[in-house]
Amino acid sequence: MRTTPIKLAPGDDLRMRLEQLAREEQASGFVLGVVGNLSRAAFQCPGPPEPTVMEGDLEIITLNGTLSPNGVHLHLSLSDGACHVWGGHLEPGTLVLKGADVLVGWSESTSPAAAAAVVAPSQPARVEVAVLPSCPWSRRAVRLLRTLQIPHEVVSVEDDDTAKGFMERSGMRSFPQVFVDGEAIGGYDSLSEWHSEGRLASLR
Known part of the structure; x- marks a missing residue:
């Protein structure tokens, strides 16, 4: 060490x-x-x-x-x-x-080299998170993914058109919105549930 x-x-x-x-x-x-x-x-x-x-x-x-x-x-x-x-x-x-x-x-x-691979994976991240900049639950979702070292893409929703696009895509009205392999799984509570069930580990 x-x-x-x-x-x-x-x-x-x-x-x-x-x-x-x-x-x-x-x-x-x-x-x-x-x-x-x-x-x-x-x-x-x-x-x-x-x-x-x-x-x-x-x-x-x-x-x-x-x-x-x-x-x-x-x-x-x-x-x-x-x-x-x-x-x-x-x-x-x-x-x-x-x-x-x-x-x-x-x-x-x-x-x-190994650390760089975590930051910039060769394949696109399977997890996408749409977040509101001022939302504490959005920050918690991103923090959970970072802590678990799950490769992910964060999209900051800062205008009405972007928000509308995600709401139409997911069928949800609240944020954060979490997508795995392009499919909406829910918000922070759903992400936490995936973690407790051990399902997030397969996304590393």
Whole structure:
């Protein structure tokens, strides 16, 4: 195993910097350790549709999870000024206050060529997701696919004509809309059900 220490400066986005590192390294790995503090923390708790956002002088307690060129899956815990501990799935918008040091370990079995194959598969992705930019369930659907490293295509629905086209295609009125091999399977709940049944694994 090889390791990479990174030093984050004030104002750096913790999640985005780690995503950038994995793309630059074209490798998969995991967080070995972290020390630092935050001015703003965004994390997804189980249940609520929107991330929890906290601001202040926040101390990082732990950061655990995995990185790959296709995305990251990280869990953050932190302490506020009253020593209350909070935590959840790390979201963009988590900003470093004075500084943070993170040590990342890389899997020796992951070569740059293999990692690049995950990002740019030789065959078209079998999964297509139509998402609304401001929709939390759309973000969850994309995050689930990234976490499971399922090759997929994301279409951002930003105008009425695009929305109408997808609604006519799927027969659905809500978003996200997930298609597998061109057939609509439903929204986030259906995608999650496919995951729980082990059906998504066959789409890698």
